Amino acid sequence: MLSYTEENYLKSxxxxxxxxxxxxxxxxxxxxxxxxxxxxxxMLKRLAEKELIHYEKYKGVxxxxxxxxxxxxxxxxxRLWEVFLVDKLNFSWDEVHDIAEELEHIKSNELINRLDNYxxxxxxxxxxxxxxxxxxxxxxxxxxxxxxxxxxxxxxIVGVLxxxxxxxxxxxxxxxxxxxxxxxxxxxxxxxxxxxxxxxREEQILTQKVVQNLLVQKA
Amino acid sequence: MLSYTEENYLKSxxxxxxxxxxxxxxxxxxxxxxxxxxxxxxMLKRLAEKELIHYEKYKGVxxxxxxxxxxxxxxxxxRLWEVFLVDKLNFSWDEVHDIAEELEHIKSNELINRLDNYxxxxxxxxxxxxxxxxxxxxxxxxxxxxxxxxxxxxxxIVGVLxxxxxxxxxxxxxxxxxxxxxxxxxxxxxxxxxxxxxxxREEQILTQKVVQNLLVQKA
DNA sequence: TAAAATTTTTAGATTAGTCTAAAAAACAGT
DNA sequence: ACTGTTTTTTAGACTAATCTAAAAATTTTA
Numbered sequence: 366m367l368s369y370t371e372e373n374y375l376k377s378x379x380x381x382x383x384x385x386x387x388x389x390x391x392x393x394x395x396x397x398x399x400x401x402x403x404x405x406x407x408m409l410k411r412l413a414e415k416e417l418i419h420y421e422k423y424k425g426v427x428x429x430x431x432x433x434x435x436x437x438x439x440x441x442x443x444r445l446w447e448v449f450l451v452d453k454l455n456f457s458w459d460e461v462h463d464i465a466e467e468l469e470h471i472k473s474n475e476l477i478n479r480l481d482n483y484x485x486x487x488x489x490x491x492x493x494x495x496x497x498x499x500x501x502x503x504x505x506x507x508x509x510x511x512x513x514x515x516x517x518x519x520x521x522i523v524g525v526l527x528x529x530x531x532x533x534x535x536x537x538x539x540x541x542x543x544x545x546x547x548x549x550x551x552x553x554x555x556x557x558x559x560x561x562x563x564x565x566r567e568e569q570i571l572t573q574k575v576v577q578n579l580l581v582q583k584a
Numbered sequence: 585m586l587s588y589t590e591e592n593y594l595k596s597x598x599x600x601x602x603x604x605x606x607x608x609x610x611x612x613x614x615x616x617x618x619x620x621x622x623x624x625x626x627m628l629k630r631l632a633e634k635e636l637i638h639y640e641k642y643k644g645v646x647x648x649x650x651x652x653x654x655x656x657x658x659x660x661x662x663r664l665w666e667v668f669l670v671d672k673l674n675f676s677w678d679e680v681h682d683i684a685e686e687l688e689h690i691k692s693n694e695l696i697n698r699l700d701n702y703x704x705x706x707x708x709x710x711x712x713x714x715x716x717x718x719x720x721x722x723x724x725x726x727x728x729x730x731x732x733x734x735x736x737x738x739x740x741i742v743g744v745l746x747x748x749x750x751x752x753x754x755x756x757x758x759x760x761x762x763x764x765x766x767x768x769x770x771x772x773x774x775x776x777x778x779x780x781x782x783x784x785r786e787e788q789i790l791t792q793k794v795v796q797n798l799l800v801q802k803a
Numbered sequence: 804t805a806a807a808a809t810t811t812t813t814a815g816a817t818t819a820g821t822c823t824a825a826a827a828a829a830c831a832g833t
Numbered sequence: 834a835c836t837g838t839t840t841t842t843t844a845g846a847c848t849a850a851t852c853t854a855a856a857a858a859t860t861t862t863a
Contacts, residue, residue: 622823826843
């Protein structure tokens with residue numbers, strides 16, 4: 366049985382590894398979970414002791430199979446709870462992260478499987494992130510970042526790369542939500558902004574920052 | 585902001601006080617939460633420091649207004665989650681206690697109020713226990729223990745005094761659940777058992793132990 | 804490749820929550 | 834009211850998770 370804290374370390378390591386890195390460094394972890402590097406070192410020793418991570422002094426860490434299973438199970442719980450909060454309790458997509466962060470630590474597997482069933486086995490959460498199944502497998506999707514789309518191409522918004530409340534609220538203001546159809550009208554090299562048309566109706570200029578954080582499934 | 589442990593102490597003290605006692609003794613608390621009396625004394629000092637309980641050495645404790653508000657809010661959360669688990673996720677009434685015990689510590693008030701709304705503002709949980717409202721007020725109900733009923737009287741089962749899994753499963757076997765109509769046919773002084781008829785159809789003998797733990801609303 | 808900068812680990816301390824053993828206070832029975 | 838039992842508190846210690854400061858290892862840069 367793992368503590369709340371140990372679970373958070375594993376999830377954090379998983380995220381760092383899945384981002385790009387071959388190994389998760391002490392510093393990267395300490396930044397991610399906002400604790401001192403010294404505390405992280407201590408915890409890494411404990412997690413290695415429990416065979417949840419591979420740890421060699423000064424070399425950074427990777428997850429063992431057991432460690433990865435726990436991490437994906439936490440991500441599964443987090444994302445299913447987010448679906449529940451949005452679909453059933455009508456929270457908006459920018460309000461659910463912190464609550465799900467607590468809910469993901471509830472232990473019962475029976476609970477999470479019944480919840481999954483109740484929600485209709487969703488494959489993606491309210492931000493478009495894939496929900497791993499019981500075995501830790503993610504549904505893959507053909508998606509590209511909006512920056513990679515050329516003028517004239519169109520597609521559907523399926524995800525975001527940034528999850529902050531301000532960004533999500535800003536997207537709401539721009540009427541950009543998951544599922545809307547967009548077509549790239551023009552790309553401005555000058556400031557990397559682009560002009561799109563939303564659902565064949567509304568034209569909009571998107572700044573580079575927005576363009577870099579939207580994921581699209583090409584039509 | 586209170587810790588998981590502090591919250592459990594407050595809830596435990598609340599339950600002891602609401603049972604019958606004028607004050608909650610160190611020993612009663614230590615039995616309720618399965619920790620040593622010495623640890624309880626330590627915690628009582630901390631809770632008194634935070635003005636959540638009134639504590640005087642060797643005299644037992646009572647809750648302050650703040651302490652009581654926190655306790656009833658925990659009970660509210662626990663019981664609402666139990667309703668969710670039974671009504672929405674189809675758990676049976678004997679499976680939900682431990683899961684709700686974890687869920688009750690999730691912090692968000694917004695969450696619990698939306699959950700309450702989603703569930704249709706239930707006034708009682710799956711075991712017939714009243715769910716306090718946002719201000720800590722319980723819905724009262726005219727109810728008596730089945731032992732107090734005389735032969736010939738009838739009523740509806742509305743609650744249980746014991747919440748253990750074996751007891752609840754045993755009630756299922758006897759086809760006794762909340763809402764069923766019962767009429768007392770005969771009372772046997774010899775072993776304090778009684779004969780009842782359920783929903784005007786099925787006769788059944790109930791032992792003293794069962795009779796003492798059922799709550800009935802008289803017809 | 805040697806010096807400088809950065810990262811990581813060690814050392815030592817702190818806090819919350821727990822324990823056992825022993826002392827102190829309260830209660831109960833004659 | 835005394836004596837014995839029970840309850841409660843104190844004393845001292847342990848573990849998990851954290852911290853700061855300093856030492857050690859690694860990486861970067863010139």
